[in-house]
Amino acid sequence: MANKFIAALLILFFCRAGFCDEKINITVTHPWLALLASFIGGAEVNVTPLKIWNKNGDLVISDRGRVLKELASGAKVIALDKDDAEDSGINDKNKDNFSVKYLYAPFPVNYNALYDPSVIPFVAQRVLTALSEWDVQNYPYYQRRLAEFQARLSSSVLVGQVLKDITICDLTGSAGVLLKAAGCKVNRSDNFNEWQKGNMSGFRDYLDSQRAEGSVILIDDDTPANIRRSLSGRSGVYKWERPPLDIDYPAFLYEQYISLWQKITAKPLPGRNRKR
Numbered sequence: 001m002a003n004k005f006i007a008a009l010l011i012l013f014f015c016r017a018g019f020c021d022e023k024i025n026i027t028v029t030h031p032w033l034a035l036l037a038s039f040i041g042g043a044e045v046n047v048t049p050l051k052i053w054n055k056n057g058d059l060v061i062s063d064r065g066r067v068l069k070e071l072a073s074g075a076k077v078i079a080l081d082k083d084d085a086e087d088s089g090i091n092d093k094n095k096d097n098f099s100v101k102y103l104y105a106p107f108p109v110n111y112n113a114l115y116d117p118s119v120i121p122f123v124a125q126r127v128l129t130a131l132s133e134w135d136v137q138n139y140p141y142y143q144r145r146l147a148e149f150q151a152r153l154s155s156s157v158l159v160g161q162v163l164k165d166i167t168i169c170d171l172t173g174s175a176g177v178l179l180k181a182a183g184c185k186v187n188r189s190d191n192f193n194e195w196q197k198g199n200m201s202g203f204r205d206y207l208d209s210q211r212a213e214g215s216v217i218l219i220d221d222d223t224p225a226n227i228r229r230s231l232s233g234r235s236g237v238y239k240w241e242r243p244p245l246d247i248d249y250p251a252f253l254y255e256q257y258i259s260l261w262q263k264i265t266a267k268p269l270p271g272r273n274r275k276r
Contacts, residue, residue: 024135027071027098029079029088031059032114034245036127037078040145044138045131050077050088053242057221065089073097078130080123081106101130112174112222117157117181117253121150152250157181160257166264169207169215171231173222175240182257187215196224203230211236216264238263 023046028034034049041047052062061068068089071077077100079085084107090100103126113119128146132139160182167185170176171192180186187210189195195203210217219228220240231237238260243252 024131025076026131026134027067027075027077029077029084029090030111030114031245032111032120032123033078033080033127035243035247035249036120036124036149037131038246039149039249040124040127040142041131042141042145044135044141049245050090052245053221057242061089071098074099076134077101078103078127080104080111083107084111099134101133103127103130113177115174116177117153121153124149149250153253156250156253156257159254162261163257163264167213167215169210169217171223171227172218172220172240173224175218175220175222178240178253178256179218195227198226200226200230203227207231 023044024041025046025048026037026041027048027050028037029050031049031051031053034047034052037045038047048067049062050067051059054060075098077085077090077098079088079090079100079102081102081104085091085095085100085102090098103123109119114123124146128142131142135142157178160178162182163179164183165185167187168176168179170179170186170188176186176188189206191202191206194201207217217231217234217237218240219231219237221242240260241256243249
């Protein structure tokens with residue numbers, strides 16, 4: 001009997017101390033919001049995305065729409081803006097069933113700008129505001145997490161300086177901004193938009209000239225499919241990866257910079273040592 005009484009007292013103590021508090025369930029529209037909300041929310045939130053990147057790097061509806069169908073009434077949803085919400089299935093027919101917070105009206109630039117380390121902290125600040133409006137008591141915790149995110153993101157970009165002055169032939173759809181932030185010399189052909197449309201005239205000559213100059217050929221999951229096919233089987237082509245949604249993004253960015261540097265410096269770049 002005494003043991004049961006002591007156990008009850010312990011349960012009461014831990015609950016009052018906050019150890020029994022349940023996590024807040026947050027649904028987000030975009031994968032980038034999943035990364036941000038997971039980091040800032042930390043131990044206080046569960047985050048579920050309505051859209052994910054599939055194994056090919058394409059943006060698709062999560063679990064074929066099942067996540068949306070199973071959302072309970074009053075579910076807390078964060079979207080970049082109204083268009084992002086509608087693309088994720090949150091529209092005029094069902095939005096009143098949920099507590100939806102739009103971070104922007106509308107998002108002022110292309111969503112791919114979320115790769116930019118100068119943009120993403122501002123979005124993270126708005127995620128903090130949304131979380132705090134639902135969970136006022138944990139505002140100081142979310143604020144500390146945001147400060148940690150910003151500091152570590154800056155540190156990761158500084159680590160990217162190991163790539164400084166390396167010349168990149170940028171055939172990426174989005175990741176070029178991360179290489180510029182690291183101090184790389186980024187070459188981007190004026191013909192990229194034409195190649196993206198399928199007119200590949202001059203592509204091989206451009207690629208050969210870039211290789212001869214010692215440029216590193218870089219692609220990512222947003223590189224147009226026809227350009228990726230043209231590079232299939234070619235050596236010396238490097239890929240910038242998408243971040244998994246269950247990862248610490250500043251740590252992932254750090255690893256990406258270091259991994260790319262290690263691959264590039266593992267052997268002499270074509271053309272780098274021709275002139276002596």
